[in-house]
Amino acid sequence: MVKSVNPKDRCPRCGQGTLVTDANTGENFCGKCGFVITDKVEESGPEWRSFSNEGENKSRAGVPTSLAMHDMGLATVINPQNRDATGKPLTASMKSTIERLRTWDSRSQVHEPVDRNFRQAFSELDRLKDKLAVGDAVIEKAAYIYRKALEKGLVRGRSISALIASALYAACRDTETPRTLKDIGQASNIKRKDIARCYRLLLRELNLKMPVVDPVKCISRIASKAGLSEKTKRKATKILQTAEENKISAGKDPMGLAAAALYVACVTNGENKTQRDVAEAAGVTEVTIRNRYKGLKVALNL
Numbered sequence: 001m002v003k004s005v006n007p008k009d010r011c012p013r014c015g016q017g018t019l020v021t022d023a024n025t026g027e028n029f030c031g032k033c034g035f036v037i038t039d040k041v042e043e044s045g046p047e048w049r050s051f052s053n054e055g056e057n058k059s060r061a062g063v064p065t066s067l068a069m070h071d072m073g074l075a076t077v078i079n080p081q082n083r084d085a086t087g088k089p090l091t092a093s094m095k096s097t098i099e100r101l102r103t104w105d106s107r108s109q110v111h112e113p114v115d116r117n118f119r120q121a122f123s124e125l126d127r128l129k130d131k132l133a134v135g136d137a138v139i140e141k142a143a144y145i146y147r148k149a150l151e152k153g154l155v156r157g158r159s160i161s162a163l164i165a166s167a168l169y170a171a172c173r174d175t176e177t178p179r180t181l182k183d184i185g186q187a188s189n190i191k192r193k194d195i196a197r198c199y200r201l202l203l204r205e206l207n208l209k210m211p212v213v214d215p216v217k218c219i220s221r222i223a224s225k226a227g228l229s230e231k232t233k234r235k236a237t238k239i240l241q242t243a244e245e246n247k248i249s250a251g252k253d254p255m256g257l258a259a260a261a262l263y264v265a266c267v268t269n270g271e272n273k274t275q276r277d278v279a280e281a282a283g284v285t286e287v288t289i290r291n292r293y294k295g296l297k298v299a300l301n302l
Contacts, residue, residue, distance in 0.1 A: 011035055067143040068125060070118035078102045117155065121146055121164045124188070128168055131187040132179055141171035148206055158198065162190050166198035173210045178218045180255060182283055215249060216240050218258035218282075225281035226273060228262060235265035239296065248299045252292065256284045260292030 011017040017032025029036040065072050078101060082090045090098065122143065129139050145167040149155060155163055165188040172179040181199075185192040202208060216237055223233045239261040243249045249257055259282035266273045275286045282289075 012037070066140065067147065068122050068139050070115050070122055076105070078105055114150065117150065117160065118147075121160050124161055124164050125168065128165065128184070128187050132168075132183060134168075134172065134177055134179065138168070138171045138175050138177050141174055142168040145170050145202060145206065145208075149202060152205055154201060154205055159190070159194070161188060162194045162198050163202075165190055166195050166202055169195060169199055170202055170208060170210070173213065174208070176211060176214065176217060178213075178221050180283065213254040215252075215254040215258040215261070218255050219262060222255070222259055222262055222278065222282045226262070226277055228266065228273065229269070229271060232262065232265045232269050232271050235268060236261040239264055239300065242300055243296060246299050248295060252295075253284070253288065255282050256288040256292050258282065259284055260289050260296055263289055263293055264296055 009019045011019065011030035011033060013035040014030060014033045017030040019028055019037060020031040021028050026039065027036055028038045078098065080102075082095050082098065084090060125139060125142060125146075128134075142164070146164055149163060149167065165184050169179070169181060169184050171177075172184075181192050181195055185195055188195070203210070219233055219236050219240070222228075223236070236258070240249065240258065243257070243261070259278050262282075263273070263275060263278045265271075266278070275289050279286045279289050
């Protein structure tokens with residue numbers, strides 16, 4: 001029990017007793033008449049964890065709320081440790097009762113068809129997150145788009161996997177994360193045209209406005225795959241910036257344009273890389289690189 005230091009903190013009911021805070025129960029009450037002011041006082045101490053004792057987690061906070069969880073992380077969970085409030089182990093009969101309660105608790109959380117839909121979709125999204133190595137911000141955006149699609153009834157009669165994959169592609173486009181339809185198609189094992197069809201549906205029905213993909217953001221990815229030097233990457237970035245200023249990058253595939261700029265930079269810097277090497281790293285054809293290369297050559301007087 002901690003008594004209030006400030007003398008002005010008097011009981012609003014009797015006006016005489018000082019306020020006392022119980023650190024265990026989180027109650028703030030009068031020390032004289034017992035009038036409870038608040039019953040949930042937030043802990044003001046620092047959030048900390050200790051890894052010295054294995055198995056003893058001293059973290060106060062729970063899992064953060066997330067749109068990418070079917071219940072947004074707000075569901076109650078029965079503690080897996082078979083101990084009571086005082087820390088004593090449960091009896092054998094109570095253990096079996098608690099185990100049954102845990103089972104029914106997990107079942108009751110996905111009673112509605114919507115929850116089952118979300119659980120299936122977000123488990124797929126979690127799998128795609130690991131395969132494509134995208135950040136939490138992209139996943140949250142994808143979950144938000146999928147929830148909006150379900151609200152509008154766009155999921156009915158369509159594949160959940162295809163729709164969550166298209167929501168992820170939309171999130172990648174919105175956050176300017178360089179992931180192509182081909183990448184998402186390979187990760188989700190769904191045809192590219194099916195994801196594209198669902199993506200167009202999301203754009204149309206949810207009235208989404210997507211930014212134009214910046215080819216400069218694709219350079220690092222292609223250069224890493226092809227094993228190009230930092231000097232070549234910088235040169236390619238300058239070429240693309242000049243191309244954008246001269247208005248010759250409009251309407252062109254960003255991956256093809258970035259690959260062509262890298263090939264031009266390789267030729268300029270004398271780096272020994274063929275069109276095929278760059279094309280394979282970018283996931284485009286050699287013909288695309290040749291066409292974009294000709295355009296860049298003429299426009300930039302190379």
